[in-house]
Amino acid sequence: MRFDIVTATATDYAAAIPALAQVLRACVMKGAAVGFIPPLDLEGAVAFWRGQADAVRAGEKQILLAISDAGRIVGTVTLALAPQVNGSHRAEIAKMLVHPDARRQGIAAALLKRAEELAREKGRRLLVLDTRQGDDAERLYARLGWQSCGIIPDYALNGDGSSHATHVMYRQLPPRPRDLRVAAAHPDDPDAIPLIDALSADLLARFDSDGRRGLAGWSDVADRSLFALARLDGVPVGCGAVRPFMGETGEIKRMYATPGSAGVGAALLSFLEEGARNLGYRQLVLETRWANDRAVAFYRRHGYRLTANYGHYAGRPESACLTKIL
Numbered sequence: 543m544r545f546d547i548v549t550a551t552a553t554d555y556a557a558a559i560p561a562l563a564q565v566l567r568a569c570v571m572k573g574a575a576v577g578f579i580p581p582l583d584l585e586g587a588v589a590f591w592r593g594q595a596d597a598v599r600a601g602e603k604q605i606l607l608a609i610s611d612a613g614r615i616v617g618t619v620t621l622a623l624a625p626q627v628n629g630s631h632r633a634e635i636a637k638m639l640v641h642p643d644a645r646r647q648g649i650a651a652a653l654l655k656r657a658e659e660l661a662r663e664k665g666r667r668l669l670v671l672d673t674r675q676g677d678d679a680e681r682l683y684a685r686l687g688w689q690s691c692g693i694i695p696d697y698a699l700n701g702d703g704s705s706h707a708t709h710v711m712y713r714q715l716p717p718r719p720r721d722l723r724v725a726a727a728h729p730d731d732p733d734a735i736p737l738i739d740a741l742s743a744d745l746l747a748r749f750d751s752d753g754r755r756g757l758a759g760w761s762d763v764a765d766r767s768l769f770a771l772a773r774l775d776g777v778p779v780g781c782g783a784v785r786p787f788m789g790e791t792g793e794i795k796r797m798y799a800t801p802g803s804a805g806v807g808a809a810l811l812s813f814l815e816e817g818a819r820n821l822g823y824r825q826l827v828l829e830t831r832w833a834n835d836r837a838v839a840f841y842r843r844h845g846y847r848l849t850a851n852y853g854h855y856a857g858r859p860e861s862a863c864l865t866k867i868l
């Protein structure tokens with residue numbers, strides 16, 4: 543069976559209640575420990591889901607639906623966002639249900655994976671749940687990376703006077719890999735201007751010179767110049783440029799990465815070096831200030847060596863000039 547996983551809107555949810563009631567009732571009648579003792583009739587199951595509607599409308603509970611290619615709701619899971627002020631990073635997985643005639647096709651695994659993605663989107667990084675000890679679900683969660691906290695004995699009643707234990711589990715969602723992209727751009731790109739302004743303001747405040755002339759006359763030599771823009775998860779976070787200096791030597795200009803964006807400077811530098819090679823440069827030079835010790839250390843870490851101060855930096859003791867053979 544093919545199936546889709548969708549996050550129910552409040553309207554979808556209202557329409558889905560009869561089908562969700564069928565799934566809940568079928569699971570309980572098959573012996574699932576999900577808050578009820580069999581027998582559960584359809585009205586009882588409908589009443590349960592109706593009781594969730596306010597929380598769904600408020601966004602406190604997110605309901606995922608597994609819908610078969612025939613348009614039938616065959617599974618569901620609830621992501622309940624912790625309402626506590628100090629729990630805004632946490633959510634609970636509840637009512638993981640797959641209709642007995644749709645099991646063992648990966649529907650629960652797909653629901654859980656989507657619930658994790660949704661949790662991340664909602665800023666939740668810790669998930670918790672409990673499940674009857676020894677159930678199929680326990681194996682499913684363990685397989686999907688859930689950790690065991692322990693067993694609570696005598697947790698819920700079975701209906702015949704006996705009780706069963708529950709297994710409390712949690713999952714810390716691994717940090718989402720960041721999407722860092724560097725691409726060629728024009729320095730007049732609206733995404734670039736605030737970065738160039740921020741760099742200029744920073745340099746002016748620290749070194750009394752904003753370095754703005756680094757991009758002067760861009761269009762005159764655009765064919766031998768390269769401006770690069772870095773975006774992290776789509777947000778512009780850094781820039782840099784290579785300009786012609788002399789013959790096969792290019793000059794690095796306007797390197798900037800917004801504070802706290804680790805890895806951006808290295809990605810920009812590597813993009814610019816590769817671009818410079820493609821433009822026919824064999825060597826790069828650059829100037830920074832000795833007082834900018836983090837920048838000096840950064841370039842040295844990336845293979846740049848000190849060189850005699852060149853051009854109009856000659857005779858300026860505050861300038862540190864570096865070079866790298868490509």
Ligand SMILES: CC(C)(COP(=O)(O)OP(=O)(O)OC[C@H]1O[C@@H](n2cnc3c(N)ncnc32)[C@H](O)[C@@H]1OP(=O)(O)O)[C@@H](O)C(=O)NCCC(=O)NCCS
Pocket residue numbers: 569574575576637638639640641644645646647648649650651652671672673674677678679681682685
């Ligand atoms: C627990 C439950 C949600 C699992 O649903 P499911 O859709 O069958 O789960 P999956 O298909 O993802 O995985 C179940 C098993 O089928 C296997 N499977 C998945 N796709 C398969 C396929 N295409 N072919 C054969 N086996 C498959 C999985 O490997 C897994 O194997 P395991 O039993 O060795 O762990 C379901 O049994 C259920 O609704 N139980 C009652 C309610 C309940 O207890 N919920 C948990 C509350 S905490």
